[in-house]
Structure formats: structure tokens, C-alpha cells
Amino acid sequence: MIPGSxxxxxxxxxxxxxxxxxxxxxxxxxxxxxxxLALGACAVAAGIVLRIDLLSWCLVAxxxxxxxxxxxxxxxxxxxxxxxxxxxRPLAKRAKDIAAASVYTLSITAAIVGVIVxxxxxxxxx
Numbered sequence: 001m002i003p004g005s006x007x008x009x010x011x012x013x014x015x016x017x018x019x020x021x022x023x024x025x026x027x028x029x030x031x032x033x034x035x036x037l038a039l040g041a042c043a044v045a046a047g048i049v050l051r052i053d054l055l056s057w058c059l060v061a062x063x064x065x066x067x068x069x070x071x072x073x074x075x076x077x078x079x080x081x082x083x084x085x086x087x088x089r090p091l092a093k094r095a096k097d098i099a100a101a102s103v104y105t106l107s108i109t110a111a112i113v114g115v116i117v118x119x120x121x122x123x124x125x126x
Contacts, residue, residue, distance in 0.1 A: 026075055032103075036071050040064035043114060050121040059117055063110035070106045074099040 010018065026033045043060050052060070077099040081092045119125045 023072070026072055030071075030075050033068070033071055033075070036064075036067050036107075040068065046118055047121075050118060052117060052121045056117045056121065059113055063113050067103070067107055067110050070103045074103045 027037065043064060047057060047060055078096050081095050085092055116125070
């Protein structure tokens with residue numbers, strides 16, 4: 001049962017529908033998701049042009065997926081914090097800043113992996 005509802009849990013397939021709905025909402029309403037998706041598309045395009053190997057594709061896909069995941073989690077944390085209070089509260093700011101820092105940290109890590117993958121594909125490193 002869903003808390004606050006008289007309905008049972010949605011079906012497994014309906015749960016996917018909710019997930020897709022959440023993703024579409026994030027893409028429509030959040031600038032940073034759009035930026036992350038655009039950068040991911042650039043990484044995929046560069047991978048195609050440079051014909052990166054299978055392991056490199058795995059690294060690129062993993063990094064792109066993790067950064068999008070982190071941005072979605074950050075967005076949801078910010079929404080929950082905003083739902084909890086309309087006022088400025090230091091603890092709310094702290095939660096939002098730390099969530100944003102997690103995306104920043106992961107993005108820097110993904111960028112480093114990207115530099116290594118594409119420098120290797122260009123023959124700049126062994």
C-alpha cells in the first residue's frame with residue numbers, strides 16, 4: 001500500500017511509466033539535466049568519431065549514466081527540501097549544497113575519465 005493512499009502498489013510496468021514521467025519532467029524543468037545530456041551526447045559522438053574500444057565505451061556509458069543519476073538525485077533532494085520549508089534555513093541550504101557537491105565531484109571524476117579515454121583514442125597516451 002502507498003502511504004496516504006487507498007491504492008495498492010502500482011504494477012511493475014506502471015512503475016517504469018512513473019520513472020519515465022519523472023525523467024521527462026526533469027528534462028523539461030531542469031537546466032542542469034539538459035546540460036548533462038548534451039555533454040553525454042557529445043561524448044558519444046566523440047566516441048563514434050574516434051572509434052573507441054569496447055572497454056572505453058563501457059567507461060563512457062558508466063560515467064554518463066552516473067552523472068545523470070547524480071543530477072536526478074540532486075534535483076529530487078532539492079525538491080524535497082523546498083517542500084519541507086519555504087524559509088531560508090541553514091540546514092536546508094547545507095543539504096542542498098552537499099547534494100550539489102556530490103554532482104560536482106562525480107562530474108569532475110567523469111571528466112577526468114573522459115580525458116583519459118579520449119586522449120588514449122587520439123594516441124596521446126599509451
